[in-house]
Amino acid sequence: MSFDGTFLHAMTAELAQQFVGGRISKIQQPYPLEVVLTIRSQRKNLPLLLSANASLARAQVTTIPYANPQTAPNFVMTLRKYLENASIESIEQVQNDRILMINLRSRDELGDQEDLQLITEIMGRHSNIFLIEKSSQRILELIKHVSPDQNRYRLLMPGAQYVQPELADGFDPFDSQITAADWEQVWLQLRDLKNKPRQIWQHFYQGLGTDTALELINQTRGAGDATELVELATTFWRRFDQVTPTIGLQNEKLQFAAIPYETFADRRTGFANLSEMLDCFLGQKAESDRKHQIASALMQRLSTVIKRNEKKLKKLNQTLASAQNADENRVKGEILTTYLGQVPEHAAKVTLANYYEENQPITIALSPALTPAKNAQKYFTRYQKDKNAKIYVSQQIEETQAELDYLNGISAQIDVGEPKDIEDVRVELIQQGILRPDNKKKKRKFKISPAEQFYASDGTSILVGKNNLQNDQLTLKKARKSDLWLHTKNIPGSHVIIEDADPSEETIMEAAKLAAYFSKARQSSQVPVDYVKVKAIRKPNGAKPGFVIYTGQKTAYVTPNADLVEQLRKRPLIQKNTDQTNQ
Template sequence: MNFDSIILSAVAAELNSRIKGGRVDGIHQPSPLDMVLTIRHGGGNHSLLISAEADSPRIHLTSVKRPNPKTPPGFCMLLRKYLAGGRLEGVEQVDFDRILHLKFLAYDGERLTLVVEIMGKHSNIILVSAEGKILGAVKPVGRSKNRYREILPGRQYLSPPPLNKVNPLAVRPEELSHMLHEAFEGGCPDEKRLASWLKDSFTGISPFIARELAKRSEGDTGRLKDEFLALFSGVREGEFLPVIISDDKGRTVGFYAFPSLQYPEENQHERPSICTVADIYFNTALPREELEDAREEFLSRLRREMEGRKRSIDSMKETLQEYQGAERFKEIGELILSQPSLIQPEAESAELTDYYSPEGNTITVSLDPRLNAAENAEAYFKKFRKALSGAESLKEQVLREEGELGLIEKVLKSAESITKTEQIEELRKVLLERGIQTGKQEAAGGKAKPEFEGYRIQKITSGNWEILVGL
């Protein structure tokens, strides 16, 4: 379950309630894209986790202690330089988008903003000065990656480009009525169409909340208007009722800022804090989902590898069946040598008596017209030796493939009961020792594209100035 704008709004409200005015006592970077700020407030410490991971970007208070690297990364050192000892003045959500501004007053009186952008693979954590200049980012973005919006020290911070949608917190009842009439002309669309329209028309409405509103309205646009206004009035007023969502086995499968009609009521459990339910989900359900995904991906690769081995073995056994006729090449060579007078110069074939046949039948033997009788016989002996050698080599290969197939079948059986991702890596290593690759192939390395590739631009640096000249 992803962080959408409603969840982010609930998080902002909770952070303002619980840690606004607190002092930054510690800053750590436990992983390349995760930051943990320790905020001292109300006589206790609060750990604020901010993650820019593509598959699970988020921000919330956490109770989980994470190990930190011995040497702090550069961005961690930058935040310590500017924010350590400062105070959190407040948390603001930008235009109901998935962007939070954490406002800090540094110990030297400077005002700074830590921008948290929760946007999938484009998520980022950016420190911005009071003048709007970028001081640093957990994921720097150069011109070669984004020509509209560079995220580099010294550049002016620009918000992500607007999507030209309506802010649901600012829409007036009459405006919403007009939008609904224009879209559906007083008709009763189905829930799928309603959800699609909501998602495409309003800022911050995720597929989840679009389906929720469509389900609550049951295809009635009048009812949708009432449900829409009531829901976003609650968001505007900070009225949230966080729930942790479980499946029928009691396992956590999601969370949200309020109960949902999309899950059975008995599977939704109220909690007083959005940060609490987010922390539970991301530290229980998410690791389990990641394990299940990793295990299924590993099992799929094993099954494909196993099927490939079976096809290869079947093919080699068919070839071995063909090699069983190799003895005939030797016999034909000997027949040619025993009846040289029947081999005419430049003949493409010859009629020879088959002494190896009980009946002594006459057979037609193919010849190479460029060769004499002895050379044609040698050509058949060569085919015999090659087939014999190939058969021996193929038998060894079949035995090797069957051994590897047996190993893969054993690993497949073990993998079905895996309970930790580390076990997958251990099984991969077992297979890799036998030359069986089951991991993702690394992309071939290559040189990064020049910053202005495709443009006739010359960059000149002089002192603190960078001059770009179009040629």
């Protein structure tokens, strides 16, 4: 996949059509390197996402939900100061390179007109987002500050002069002044079989990703001379005037493009626009990457605590194994006591009759420095110590295993959850003493985010908790006693509530598939899912968040299905009324 200059050309035209003349009504920074501008245009509010993520840098309208941090970062505070209610004058691309420029008109605190630019550089790990004062080209703020020793070409700090990055070599395919001599030269280069055509085209044209260069090679393959080459290349670029968002396989790699590339196998079209296609193509990867950004420190701490408990459990099991000799020490002590008269003084060992096993003499190790009676007492002391250890260590193993199961459950919830659910997990780990609270942050009253709502095929509402705090709130406070509760059997996962006292079999199976999907068994098949009325659920005193016990359950075996999950997210045209059912 490549968000190259060619794709940005098509995206710029799409965004300009949607937003020029609109006004910015809301500005948010849900993730460290991503900004969402809610723009009121053409009687609609649309969220424009600008991302400086190293692997997913892009600009698009997105419908993927997001959650805002409790404390707004400095960058978004600056944007709000300058850009709230600003009008969008134009949206432009710098030649055919990966630089998107949004020209804005706002008013300062005195009411004077102010022209600003919001520039997004889509350049891999060098991606960045700048707020620029247009007249002076002074950087007011940028999403990634870069120290001078990391970038000596230009200073990337607030207050510095904005210097455009070096543009890629080559002609702009959409606004080029290419002479006949230039075409003749590239034609001769392509005829020379020693040269690589992909690199020739990428040097000749500006902003070509590998996928676009391969398609251009395919489109111009039949040229017999330089004149035909010009015609074929020009025809190819004209196709970008009417975009048809496309996903397909190129060299066995999934790619996206603004038009249907013939080099794509298994082409998929039918998207309303480029932004909708990007949500489909990048949605899961973007969510995973966002989650990693937000939860990296949390996961690192969680991993450390899990490893510590695994190490502790291993040592406890070793201690328990060594304590299994308790009865053997008791037997040796009793035999020594019985035959004290036969035990020589200062002996290192003695062999005596074992009345516990006939005709099987037993050799007992002795301490020469101790009397026979004290040697016997030593074995009884060991016996009592091992006996006590077995009781204590067994209890410790049970508690450590429970803690490990709890921590692995938290880890599974982070894996299957969404970025907006991470804050709930963080608060829970602070409450459990696993994470330290950040005393530097201003304390606010924490509110548990609501469970996600799905809809069965018949319109029945299904609620899914994504973490332990949500699970407790959903099962113990929100759900009615007559609702149906579901959870994967002996597998960490979500609590699922069907808001109906008597759901259909199809609804139960759909809810079971949701329970399996939002669990550690997401990639498995034939996952066991228990279901029972909420009134049968009980939470033991002192139990960890999310832990409940129940009886009288039934079990269904289902295979998780990601497509079904997306389908169940959509509200049906006619929603089932469950009020009467639950009375």
